[in-house]
Amino acid sequence: MEFKVSLGPQHPALHEAVSLRMTLEGEIIRDADLKLGYSHRGIEKLAEERTFTQNIYLTERICGICSHSHTTCFVQGVEQLMELIPARRGLYIRTLIAELERVHSHLLWLGVAGQEAGFESFFMYTWRDREVVMDILDWITGNRVHYAMNTFGGVRRDIDELQKKKILDSLDLLTKRTEYYLKIGANEPTFVGRLAGVGKLSREDAIALCAVGPTLRASGVPMDVRKDDPYAVYNEIPFEVCTADSCDVLGRAVVRVKELIQSYKMIEFLLKNLPDGPFKVKAPRKVKPNEVYSRYEAPRGENVHYIKSNGSDKPERLKVRAPTLANYTATIKMLKNGFIADIPLIFAAIDPCICCAERLVQLDNPRSGESKVLSFSQLRTMANDHYKKVNLLKKEAVWPF
Amino acid sequence: MNSEAIFEKINGEIKDKILEAAIAAPRRISVKVERGQLLAVLAYLKDQLQFTHLATISGVDLGENFEVIYHLSNDTTTILLRILTPRAEPKIPSVCQVIPGAILYERELQDMFGLLVENIPDPRRLLLCDDWPQGQYPLRKDWKFNRPAEIIPGGK
Amino acid sequence: MAILKPILYILVYPGLIFLMVYSTFCEWFDRKLYARMQNRIGPLHTGRSGILQPVADIIKLFAKEDIVPEKADKHMFSALPVFALAIICTTALYLPLWHYSEAPSFISFPGDLIVVAYLLTLPTLIYFLAGWHSNNYFSAIGGVRVLTMLFGYEIPLLLALLSPAVLADSWRILEIARFFQDKPLLMLVNLIGFFIAVIALQAKLERVPFDIPHAETEIVGGQLTEYSGKKLAFFRLLGDIEMVVGAGLIAAVFMGGFPGGLLPGLAWFILKTLFIIFLLAAMRAATSRIRIDQMINFSWRWLAPLAVLQLFIVIIIKGMVS
Known part of the structure; x- marks a missing residue:
């Protein structure tokens, strides 16, 4: 018997609002569809x-x-438009923050993968270690999430010797822990049993569907913007592009853990070779009419900004393509013929980054699977009508304890 | 193969199909083609020069025309392949038969610019909500957002 | 006097009140252990070291809005939690805690092991019915998974419980316990069976790695998706009491029961059940949830053959002893 199940927009496995419509046959997914736009x-x-x-x-x-x-x-796109050469020390610090961010994002992902697979201990351990990185970021930028470090021509804050020493000390701890996670990830039989062979995406499909980031690299394609199209100071730093050939969720996890270890080495290199000098240069306010296509290897994959200027101090057009959007088509492909139990894992394996709900799909009749769409205003009227009918005397009742 | 060699090859082999080509910046090649030649050029770039990765499709409102830019990458170079389509008849061909991963970007273009993508495998809305009025395309320059008056329940 | 003791037995100890208090304590113990194993603190604020947290959770659930879905089977939906709780409290009465008379009574008779095993199966069936009557896809999937899993762990559990019974030559829990009290060394014979029973108990309690029926990241709350308020509180209490009863049964059958009358018996009961709960918490902390097909494979490829092996060992040992 085939039936349709709607996962999301509100679902424990999805941390943000997106709707997955599954056509199920028992425990097996026959067809999948994705509905975006909630945020x-x-x-x-x-x-x-x-x-x-x-x-x-x-x-x-x-x-x-x-x-x-x-x-x-x-x-970096706008700097190209301004024909501005940013300060070298600023570029080093920018790259340092970028790698610290990759570390915190990948540790976050490891925890999420553990949670989606039902391995809560793993989740707790990796998130504890993520706090180390978050503290470093907090210490050198002043913020845990929105660092506000970048500005045209460099960065907004310098880092001093004490901060350098503290980061290097924390790196030892993180390296040790990450190697331990690699061991757990490869040896804990229930965890490996859940990840291996799940969400297969062949090399050909990954290329054809334009996947990016660890999803693509786990299918054996060594595409990394840091190597292919070096920006900031990546042409000066030694590092390897991490790939895996298993084409499954386990491969994506391994790629991310390997990238973590690469990132630690890069952070160490950056700190030891930090050049002296100013950390920012002055930038003009207005920009000549031109266009630029800027690429960046975000933790989730290739991030793309297309900026077109018209001579004023405002852009004519800014096109943003976040890495998650590029991986959606591949996700649909991976979900087909998988198990229900694998939905959260496969979906989490692309490290989705979606973001506030505005409407809702109501399954009108669960037996026939008919659905109807309600707008937010209708929902609000429905909620108001419902609570007009409810006996409001309960409100005045005294809390018994 | 670096970007100069790719530029030479494009200028040599498919010169009749393109309108103009230029190296815009290091590792960036800008190629302009006719609307009708898009699929042929795309197929050539994909099969002969390994431009398999379509990063995204950007639309730009130029007033009279819409410019649609296909951002293609291989391991050394990025090509910005651009076509123009008149505002009066905003039609572009679907590239899904060459690059299947383009589907979401084409659906986004349909939503945001009101471009008609011919032969698109899945023409449903992608980003705009289902009760969004017909004929409103937010990223066109003449579209302005009029914020409805906010009514605070119980407020003044 | 003769009527007073059964009433006390049913209502106070080891019946309703004791079960409620002790099971909430066990939940706290389990949560605290699990948290410490994960580098967390666990419950902290309600009572000393958060010991009253499970009670507070249940009181909170009782105060919440109780929703019955429009399309659900209203009578079944409401009656099932109460039935489940009643069944599991009845099962608790068969643990040899306070009765040390040899004469068969309504709580201890030859064959009560079978009755307990049977009664312990019923909450699983109720979980399935709860999922089915919720009229929700997630609940239905959860309910079906409950039944699928039942076929995985139930037979290894029964086979594991069978071997001490064969060794002690009795189907009465009290006599099995007494047999091992007399010959404590023979407990070691059942080591494999003990671990099989602990794993099967983990599956029965639907905890990691066997929390497949209510795997929240996959199917929201599984069979309990539509439950809220008082009814959910009943199901939570059911889970806690099931843990105590399951641990008590394993302690009675494999670990020599709870000798020594009222107070020493109580002390033994607490000690042995907490030991088993410690094993369960450790298993929960060290593993990840597995898939339903992997679970069935694991049960039939490893648990069931090992349980049969255990039975053979027991038969051979029995031949050697007698």
């Missing part, structure tokens, strides 16, 4: 009405986890 905020339209400097902080708010990715992508 569309019109940032591209808004960006056209803000100045370039204001837009740094607007792009920062596209995402909470990869806030530095979006600003860096935007800032």
